[in-house]
Amino acid sequence: MELSDHESAILREIQQDSSLSLSDLSARTGIAQSTLWRKLNEMEAAGIIRARVALLDxxxxxxxxxxxxxxxxxxxxxxxxxxxxxxxxxxxxxxxxxxxxxxxxxxxxxxxxxxxxxxxxxxxxxxxxxxxxxxxxxxxxxxxxxxxxxxxx
Structure with missing residues (x-):
């Protein structure tokens, strides 16, 4: 699947910190919150985002x-x-x-x-x-x- 520049930016950010609020993620990516929310839901539905987890030491x-x-x-x-x-x-x-x-x-x-x-x-x-x-x-x-x-x- 080919990712858009926006999708790649979102995925880069949430790979580093999946606990970011929609507001913080929007500020980091420059994507409107409503668009961001829709893109996240689409990528979860498509299985691109499999899970959001905490990494332990x-x-x-x-x-x-x-x-x-x-x-x-x-x-x-x-x-x-x-x-x-x-x-x-x-x-x-x-x-x-x-x-x-x-x-x-x-x-x-x-x-x-x-x-x-x-x-x-x-x-x-x-x-x-x-x-x-x-x-x-x-x-x-x-x-x-x-x-x-x-x-x-």
Missing amino acids: PAKVGAKLCVLAQISLMDHSEACVTGFTQLVRRLPEVLECHSVSGQADYMLKVRCRDVEAYEAFMSHHLLRSGFVRAVQSSFVLKEIKATTALPLG
Whole structure:
């Protein structure tokens, strides 16, 4: 979908702070409040704006450890893929799950309290699932950049 300049401006602003009032958003974008309200509703109805959320500080809520886990499945049968997909959707520690090319089948971004919590998570949920053959874990040492803002033209 091609976005207008106004739509792109609105989306840039709300990606930075979705709690802006209509008045503040209007002042930042130079778009009349009535037009702005209509555009926001249109973009929500079209699914461009999926949700408005609060971003939490992982360290302050007990999820300081970030792990990138490469997952290899037992096999690629429909039952195994479906089972694994359903499993990761139920696990709150899994923030992201991507089907990837290369050696692994999936890449997970996992948040836990500490290494011990991750070991328990991996042992109890992933390795005992019957769907996972192997897990290769990389512990994030330092976060250089983390954003949820998408690049807009």
